[in-house]
Amino acid sequence: MSESRSTKHLVAIFILAFTLFIISIFAIVFISMDIIHIPYISHGLASFFSWINVILSPIYPFWAPLTLAFSIKLYRHEKFPKQGQWITSSILMFSQHLGQICVNTLKVFGFFDDICNFRNCWHEYFQIGSIAVVIIGEVLRLPWDGNVLQNWVEKLVLVCEKEEEKDTAKNNEDGMEKGVVGHSADEIEYLEDIKSGLDEE
Incomplete structure (x- = not known):
């Protein structure tokens, strides 16, 4: 039993x-x-x-x-x-x-x-x-x-945010350069003529 x-x-x-x-x-x-x-x-x-x-x-x-x-x-x-x-x-x-x-x-x-x-x-x-x-x-x-790890993570967050801002700015610059390169020579000359005309006025 x-x-x-x-x-x-x-x-x-x-x-x-x-x-x-x-x-x-x-x-x-x-x-x-x-x-x-x-x-x-x-x-x-x-x-x-x-x-x-x-x-x-x-x-x-x-x-x-x-x-x-x-x-x-x-x-x-x-x-x-x-x-x-x-x-x-x-x-x-x-x-x-x-x-x-x-x-x-x-x-x-x-x-x-x-x-x-x-x-x-x-x-x-x-x-x-x-x-x-x-x-x-x-x-x-x-x-x-004791918030030790939390403080370290806060610093890591700031570093990541700065890197993200740099990447975003770089991507925007690349996009602007591609936009200028994408225009033909005639279009660029036409835009420059308009700009010079506005400056004369």
């Missing part, structure tokens, strides 16, 4: 863990579908995440939440065009950690032969907990970051 109860208990835990895993995956995908695309940065994010894994491996549990928080800060700025792409690598990374959490939890409850406890897999729990804190903090608009 007790064995059947424990089996039902384990099955319920497995179903709950699997359900939470699926819900979390969909939540991350839905969140990411309304985020931004930054030229020259978004295209290099895959390489960035690959290198950051190696470089920051000594403080491994801490970098992913910070990266995610920075991305969310950027997303909140309306100055950037919202597109259907946002750090695909972070989605895969988050999914990987969620999967590892489920596996570790099942190991604790005896679903696998391997043993996992808080001592040898604490970083996974810390990682997923930190990411959850970041997301919840942003949803509730808690000033957990």
Whole structure:
């Protein structure tokens, strides 16, 4: 009787863990579908995440939440065009950690032969907990970051606006030059005659 109860208990835990895993995956995908695309940065994010894994491996549990928080800060700025792409690598990374959490939890409850406890897999729990804190903090608009990232993003917005103004001015100049070149020699001579006539008057 007790064995059947424990089996039902384990099955319920497995179903709950699997359900939470699926819900979390969909939540991350839905969140990411309304985020931004930054030229020259978004295209290099895959390489960035690959290198950051190696470089920051000594403080491994801490970098992913910070990266995610920075991305969310950027997303909140309306100055950037919202597109259907946002750090695909972070989605895969988050999914990987969620999967590892489920596996570790099942190991604790005896679903696998391997043993996992808080001592040898604490970083996974810390990682997923930190990411959850970041997301919840942003949803509730808690000033957990001391506005440090926000100030940096404000500067980035100004730089992007200046670059956009330069590009617009350059495009306008190119358009004006093309307009002049597009006129025939007779038309240009006719316009110059009219201008000289107006000057004489």
